[in-house]
Amino acid sequence: AKPEPLKIMISGAPASGKGTQCELIAKKYGLVHVAAGDLLRAEIASGTENGKRAKEYMERGQLVPNEIVVMMVKERLLQPDSQKNGWLLDGYPRSLSQATALKEFSFRPHLFIVLEVDEEILVERVVGRRLDPVTGKIYHLKYSPPETEEIAARLTQRFDDTEEKVKLRLQTHHQNVEAVLSMYEDITLKVDGNVPKEDVFSQIDGALSKLLMDSKFTSGSL
Numbered sequence: 001a002k003p004e005p006l007k008i009m010i011s012g013a014p015a016s017g018k019g020t021q022c023e024l025i026a027k028k029y030g031l032v033h034v035a036a037g038d039l040l041r042a043e044i045a046s047g048t049e050n051g052k053r054a055k056e057y058m059e060r061g062q063l064v065p066n067e068i069v070v071m072m073v074k075e076r077l078l079q080p081d082s083q084k085n086g087w088l089l090d091g092y093p094r095s096l097s098q099a100t101a102l103k104e105f106s107f108r109p110h111l112f113i114v115l116e117v118d119e120e121i122l123v124e125r126v127v128g129r130r131l132d133p134v135t136g137k138i139y140h141l142k143y144s145p146p147e148t149e150e151i152a153a154r155l156t157q158r159f160d161d162t163e164e165k166v167k168l169r170l171q172t173h174h175q176n177v178e179a180v181l182s183m184y185e186d187i188t189l190k191v192d193g194n195v196p197k198e199d200v201f202s203q204i205d206g207a208l209s210k211l212l213m214d215s216k217f218t219s220g221s222l
C-alpha cells in the first residue's frame with residue numbers, strides 16, 4: 001500500500017507541555033501542528049461571533065461547545081498542508097463526543113501521545129508561562145527563559161493563565177480525560193512529562209522514529 005502521512009494526537013492536562021513538545025516535533029518531522037486552543041484564540045483575536053462565545057467558556061475553564069470546535073478542527077485538518085505533510089493534533093479531542101465526531105469524519109490517528117505530569121508542577125508551569133507574540137514561541141520565566149532582553153520585553157501572558165483559572169481548567173480535564181483515553185488505548189504512548197523538555201522529547205522522538213522506519217508512513221520532512 002502507498003505510504004500515508006503520519007497522524008498524531010497529543011493529550012495531557014493544562015500546561016503539561018503539549019505546545020512545547022509540538023514545536024519540537026513539528027520542527028524535526030515537518031508535521032502540521034493543529035492546536036485547538038490556538039485556533040480558538042485566533043478566532044477571539046479576529047473578533048468573530050464564535051470567538052466571543054468561545055472566550056466566555058475559556059474564561060471559566062470550560063470546554064467550548066462542539067458546534068464551534070469540531071468544524072474548526074475538521075477544516076484545519078482538511079487543508080492541503082495537513083493532508084500532504086501529516087498532522088499533529090494538540091488539545092483535541094477533549095471529550096468522548098469530540099473523539100466520536102472525528103472518527104465519523106474518518107480522521108484516525110496512528111499514535112496517541114499522553115503527557116503525564118504531577119499536579120503541583122502544572123500550576124507552576126501555568127503561572128510562569130509567557131508567549132512571544134512575534135514568533136509564537138512558548139517560554140517559561142524559570143524553565144525556558146527568553147534568549148534576549150528584546151524578546152523578554154515583548155512577552156505576553158494568556159488571559160486564562162492564573163492560578164485560579166488553571167484550577168477550573170484542571171477540573172474540566174479530570175471530568176473528561178478517562179473517556180477520551182479509553183478511545184485510543186491500542187495506540188497510546190504514555191510519556192513522563194515531569195522531566196526537562198529535552199528529555200520529554202527524546203521519549204517521543206524514539207517512538208516517532210520507530211514508526212517512520214516502517215515504510216507505511218511518511219512525514220513532511222522525510
Ligand code: AP5
Binds near residue numbers: 194
Ligand atoms: P489550550 O490552549 O489547549 O490549553 P491547555 O490544554 O490548558 O494547555 P496549555 O496550552 O495551557 O498547555 P500545554 O500543555 O500546551 O503546555 P505548554 O507547552 O504551553 O486550551 C485553552 C482553552 O481553550 C481550554 O480551557 C478550553 O476552554 C478551550 N479549548 C481548547 N481545546 C478545546 C476543545 N478541544 N474543546 C473545547 N474547548 C477547547 O507548557 C506550559 C509551560 O510549561 C510553558 O511555560 C513551558 O515553557 C513550560 N514547560 C513545558 N514543558 C516543560 C518541561 N518539560 N519542563 C519545564 N517546563 C516546561
